[in-house]
Amino acid sequence: MITTDFLVIGSGIAGLFFSIKASKYGEVYIITKKERSESNTNYAQGGIACVLNKSDSFEAHIKDTLNAGAGICHYDVVEMVVKEGPERIKDLIELGTKFTPAPESDESYYDLGKEGGHSARRILHAGDFTGREIEKALLEQIKNIPNIKVLENHIAIDLLIESKIKKSTMQRDRCLGAYILDEETSEVKTFVSKFTILATGGSGQVYLHTTNPSIATGDGVAMAYRAGAKIMNMEFFQFHPTALYQSNGDTSFLISEAVRGEGGILRLPDGTSFMERYHPMKDLAPRDIVARAIDAEMKRLGLKHVYLDITHLKPDFIIKRFPQIYQHCLTKGIDITKEFIPVVPSAHYMCGGVMTDKNGETFVSNLYAIGEVAGTGLHGANRLASNSLLEAVVFAHNAYKDCVSKLPHTRHIDTAEVSTWKYYGTIDPEEMIVIKHNWDEIKRFMWNYVGIVRTDKRLERAKRRIDLLRDEIREYYHNFKLIAPLIELRNIATVADLIITSALLRKESRGLHYNLDYPDTDDVMWAKDTVLFRKPGGYL
Numbered sequence: 001m002i003t004t005d006f007l008v009i010g011s012g013i014a015g016l017f018f019s020i021k022a023s024k025y026g027e028v029y030i031i032t033k034k035e036r037s038e039s040n041t042n043y044a045q046g047g048i049a050c051v052l053n054k055s056d057s058f059e060a061h062i063k064d065t066l067n068a069g070a071g072i073c074h075y076d077v078v079e080m081v082v083k084e085g086p087e088r089i090k091d092l093i094e095l096g097t098k099f100t101p102a103p104e105s106d107e108s109y110y111d112l113g114k115e116g117g118h119s120a121r122r123i124l125h126a127g128d129f130t131g132r133e134i135e136k137a138l139l140e141q142i143k144n145i146p147n148i149k150v151l152e153n154h155i156a157i158d159l160l161i162e163s164k165i166k167k168s169t170m171q172r173d174r175c176l177g178a179y180i181l182d183e184e185t186s187e188v189k190t191f192v193s194k195f196t197i198l199a200t201g202g203s204g205q206v207y208l209h210t211t212n213p214s215i216a217t218g219d220g221v222a223m224a225y226r227a228g229a230k231i232m233n234m235e236f237f238q239f240h241p242t243a244l245y246q247s248n249g250d251t252s253f254l255i256s257e258a259v260r261g262e263g264g265i266l267r268l269p270d271g272t273s274f275m276e277r278y279h280p281m282k283d284l285a286p287r288d289i290v291a292r293a294i295d296a297e298m299k300r301l302g303l304k305h306v307y308l309d310i311t312h313l314k315p316d317f318i319i320k321r322f323p324q325i326y327q328h329c330l331t332k333g334i335d336i337t338k339e340f341i342p343v344v345p346s347a348h349y350m351c352g353g354v355m356t357d358k359n360g361e362t363f364v365s366n367l368y369a370i371g372e373v374a375g376t377g378l379h380g381a382n383r384l385a386s387n388s389l390l391e392a393v394v395f396a397h398n399a400y401k402d403c404v405s406k407l408p409h410t411r412h413i414d415t416a417e418v419s420t421w422k423y424y425g426t427i428d429p430e431e432m433i434v435i436k437h438n439w440d441e442i443k444r445f446m447w448n449y450v451g452i453v454r455t456d457k458r459l460e461r462a463k464r465r466i467d468l469l470r471d472e473i474r475e476y477y478h479n480f481k482l483i484a485p486l487i488e489l490r491n492i493a494t495v496a497d498l499i500i501t502s503a504l505l506r507k508e509s510r511g512l513h514y515n516l517d518y519p520d521t522d523d524v525m526w527a528k529d530t531v532l533f534r535k536p537g538g539y540l
Contacts (some may be wrong), residue, residue: 004029006403007158007177007193009220013499014132014371014392015199016138019402020095023147025407030150031180032141033484046390047113047125047258048092048134056120058082065387066284068117069380070511071527072233077377080358081387081394087122088210088393096137099124112183114261116241117286123258123386129324131424138184146431153183154485156219157421159196159367163491164416173228174415175367176423179421182486188421195315195366195403197355198224199396202372203495205488207249207347211243217488220373220497224354225494229362232375233352233531234495235502236512238383239452241290243346245305248330251346253328254403255308257385258342260284262321263426265339268297274306288382288512291345295452298344307340342482345452349388351379352502355531360399363533366410368403370395377529381511423481435485436474438469442496450500454515459504466497501529 005026008015010500019028051061093099100111107250126133142148149343162174165276201218204212226230242259243251260266260283265273278293279285285293294306310318315337317328322336329336354362354369354378361368371392378391445465449458469494477490477529508518508526 001190001192001418002029002126003413003415003504005194005407006197007031007191007195007268008197009178010199010201010371012199012201012371012392013134013138013389015144015197016028016135017091018197018199018370018396020138020141020145020150020401021397022403023145024402026147026194027305028148029193030148031156031178032150033155033183033219035152039156047115047130048089048124048125048384049115049122049384049386050089050395051082051117051122052086052089052110052124053112053120054120055140056122056211058393059209060119064117064119065384068379068382068384070288070382072236072379072380072511072529074377077358077405078312081156081378081391083244084394084397085390088390088397091136091139091397092393095141097126097134098137099130099175100127103470113258114284116212116255116260116281117288117384118284120260123261127321127421132390134360139369151180152180153185153188156200156223157181157188157482157487159223159364160190160192160418161227161364163228163310165419170531172363173366174365174400174411175227175417178223179263179483179488181482181496183332183492186481186483188423188482190418190420192413192418193273194407195400196411197360197403198362198369198373199371200365202350203492204347204350206446206496206499207237207248207451208443209243209344210288210347211252211254212347212479213252215491219348219488219491220369221272221438221498221509222491222494224362224367224369225365225498225532225534227364227367228534229364229367230355230371231352232355232529233381233502234350235506235530236250236350236351236379236381237347237499238351238512239291239345241294241306241345241347242341242343243348244329244332244518245342245516251344254348255325255341255343256322257287259308259310259322259325262310262317263313264291265312266343267307267309269303269307271309283531286382288514288516291452292514294343294345305342305344308343309340310336311340312336315478318508321424331386347447350359351383351385352530355529356395358398359402359404360395366406368399370399375529381513432485433491439485439489439492442466442469442492446496446499450496450503452514454503454513456504456515457519462496462500463504463510465492466500470497471495498532505530
């Protein structure tokens with residue numbers, strides 16, 4: 001059993017930013033499934049949205065976010081995140097992040113890009129590997145902080161909840177830590193913590209085609225749901241319009257939104273542009289509209305992909321602005337300075353998540369969710385490009401302040417009452433095959449039935465399948481030795497069920513949730529969150 005002040009599950013920008021700040025006030029353990037740098041943050045190419053230019057304004061950024069969110073954004077949260085942005089950017093710069101400087105003629109100190117849905121240039125970036133640059137800077141800081149301990153190749157199993165230990169008279173349950181599996185030793189460690197912070201990122205691996213790394217299995221959402229936290233807006237899953245198409249079906253490499261921000265044009269195989277038929281902003285329309293437009297054109301013409309064209313831009317500019325994309329495409333035999341880029345939509349970002357307040361605290365006391373795992377109300381029905389990294393640092397900062405203010409008054413946890421993990425079961429090679437088969441089945445029916453365009457019939461079909469699979473998975477979980485693939489399968493099945501259930505509840509088309517049975521829904525029909533909450537004693 002390990003005791004600590006702060007238990008941070010996840011090592012992306014949100015978890016690292018929180019940990020650096022909180023380490024001044026107590027001991028921090030960071031739990032990460034793979035290497036500490038493996039996170040969705042590390043794959044974020046575009047940048048971080050923030051008002052830093054005299055020709056821009058907080059009001060314009062707020063308006064753009066609300067427009068993209070299709071009536072579901074929480075205005076107070078949007079205003080808070082946008083207005084706190086500049087201070088958090090200063091924090092990142094002080095921690096060593098090196099954003100691309102502006103040309104001498106520019107009024108801003110930093111080069112500011114433009115992306116879909118934005119009315120002004122406000123995207124700070126570091127070439128086209130912004131996430132990697134921020135991650136590198138934060139990890140460099142953590143190396144020199146003795147109060148922070150990072151445990152790699154450790155995966156969280158479940159949260160430790162007070163009501164599971166003893167009868168509680170408190171109105172809200174309390175999180176006391178988590179059970180963590182050491183993948184190298186197969187040992188389960190019991191972490192008892194004053195504050196537990198979920199910074200586990202997204203859940204793109206619930207879909208067949210995704211830009212997310214293999215670690216994005218929705219662990220935080222699934223654990224929080226099992227612990228009794230509220231989960232919101234899971235039907236709004238963002239499909240990035242432009243992932244690189246490859247003949248082997250791999251869509252993991254993202255062609256950044258910034259490519260269209262710098263003048264990229266979506267085209268059909270004959271060179272015809274088409275976005276002007278779908279939205280006044282053409283290729284810079286919000287992501288939900290662009291993804292649906294591409295999907296519609298592919299289905300209309302029987303295409304495997306469409307093309308993104310930036311050949312009209314100067315080669316030197318392309319290579320300097322998008323070095324990672326240029327080099328990666330070259331390895332695939334595509335010179336983007338001379339050739340069109342084949343692109344398809346791919347599952348990218350979870351706009352809902354674990355419901356939090358403005359400090360990142362969930363419905364379960366002392367349990368916080370920050371970053372993509374959280375449902376804060378910022379994104380609404382569709383995330384505005386590059387608002388995710390901004391949300392991560394603002395809520396990580398707020399969570400840190402809230403935790404520190406409560407630290408002196410946090411009730412004592414009697415570790416003698418906390419039970420350690422009970423081991424049981426064995427590994428059967430045949431069951432490993434079943435685990436893989438079940439995962440593949442989930443990914444395929446989620447892609448086919450709960451993708452960019454949905455119908456009630458498809459959703460009902462998906463619901464029947466996930467109910468059967470969850471019964472099977474529960475049996476595996478309770479009868480076989482605990483291993484990481486089984487933990488992840490259990491979590492991804494829970495997330496799939498939450499997405500399907502949320503989608504069935506929303507009897508309209510809004511933002512990223514487009515249902516052919518409700519194509520012409522009045523904009524003010526619903527305009528509210530979908531909130532799910534596990535009933536006491538319900539399925540785990």
